[in-house]
């Protein structure tokens with residue numbers, strides 16, 4: 107057979123047998139430190155998250171080492187989590203501190219405690235299949251805007267995605283074309299940079315008249331967006347988006363993060379804060395955050411429909427106008443091998459800038475066709 | 485270990501990354517141009533260590549994603565020059581396939 111007639115076969119490698127090494131955001135501190143135990147299914151296990159009187163947020167394996175009770179069904183007492191079965195008290199360090207009916211606590215009364223970090227209102231947990239503590243240089247950048255009065259508080263969303271591995275969402279960061287077809291944006295500039303444990307996406311977009319008209323309403327018209335997004339580690343993305351309106355620019359910071367439940371489901375979370383611009387009331391800023399949140403939610407729902415029905419594909423066939431899918435996956439691989447097995451090719455700086463001329467021509471034609479079709483029917 | 489080795493980009497079958505040396509700092513990188521406006525650059529640790537612009541420290545930004553190195557303008561210019569000279573191929577024009585005589 108010649109190259110032209112041979113059918114290209116989809117290749118699927120074995121799914122990863124472990125979960126990514128790195129900091130994973132579990133949610134907001136304000137939600138998780140309410141003095142109640144929270145069950146979190148993550149990394150193929152059941153965990154309990156709780157904050158005691160000292161305010162520290164702790165993450166423990168949910169199963170009690172006594173007779174297997176589920177600590178996430180227990181009660182926070184003082185700084186400890188009390189098991190619902192026989193009231194054994196477990197501290198945030200994983201040690202059993204007290205058994206109310208026993209003279210003393212047996213030796214080896216220690217369960218798995220996960221390293222945690224509270225930063226900018228979010229709770230992070232460190233996952234490492236090798237069991238090592240987080241290296242000092244593996245960090246999540248600070249977001250000082252969270253504490254500023256000039257920015258709204260976190261608006262936070264959580265959704266469980268069944269039937270997909272979390273690596274599908276990571277592919278998004280390089281997938282320029284899908285932003286047009288799935289997220290109704292119109293990328294005019296697109297560049298990726300991978301270096302170390304971060305993967306950046308620089309994207310500028312213009313408003314889509316066909317979508318704007320369909321959404322209608324009296325909301326102000328977005329002329330375009332400027333976005334700098336980056337994964338810091340395997341699962342936590344910060345996206346700084348500036349919305350350009352006719353009369354002003356509004357800055358927003360979005361979080362897009364996830365943690366794996368198991369190899370075929372994950373929890374997707376996203377959060378938004380919006381700058382309260384001069385001339386924009388607090389109400390308007392909150393409103394904008396809520397509207398943005400709804401739009402993002404809609405976009406993710408469209409992603410999810412694709413993920414659920416698509417196949418895993420390890421040999422994607424790419425055109426020149428596609429982003430660096432292979433190089434992104436090479437970068438992502440660093441989180442799935444032992445720390446000692448991370449190679450320079452996974453972490454060395456790589457830049458990829460797409461020429462958007464041809465995609466933009468095609469998309470402009472499509473937008474015009476949509477507008478013409480709508481004009482014909484109305 | 486059990487994890488399959490990362491696969492190379494399928495597009496490199498049609499045109500591999502080629503070596504380019506920065507005229508400012510002599511850093512050696514691999515580059516590929518799909519068109520005049522589309523470039524990919526593979527750095528190494530040595531190249532990054534050699535880069536002048538990389539070493540320039542800018543005032544830290546309050547924004548979480550704005551402290552990253554955006555890229556080297558001297559290298560960008562060197563890559564463009566290499567493309568103009570013809571020592572770096574541009575995939576888009578593909579003169580070798582359509583018009584072998586038109587390309588030295």
Ligand code: FES
Pocket residue numbers: 170171172173174175189190191192193194
């Ligand atoms: S099983 Fe937890 S106290 Fe007995």
Ligand SMILES: [Fe+2]
Pocket residue numbers: 278284288289405409
């Ligand atoms: Fe998407």
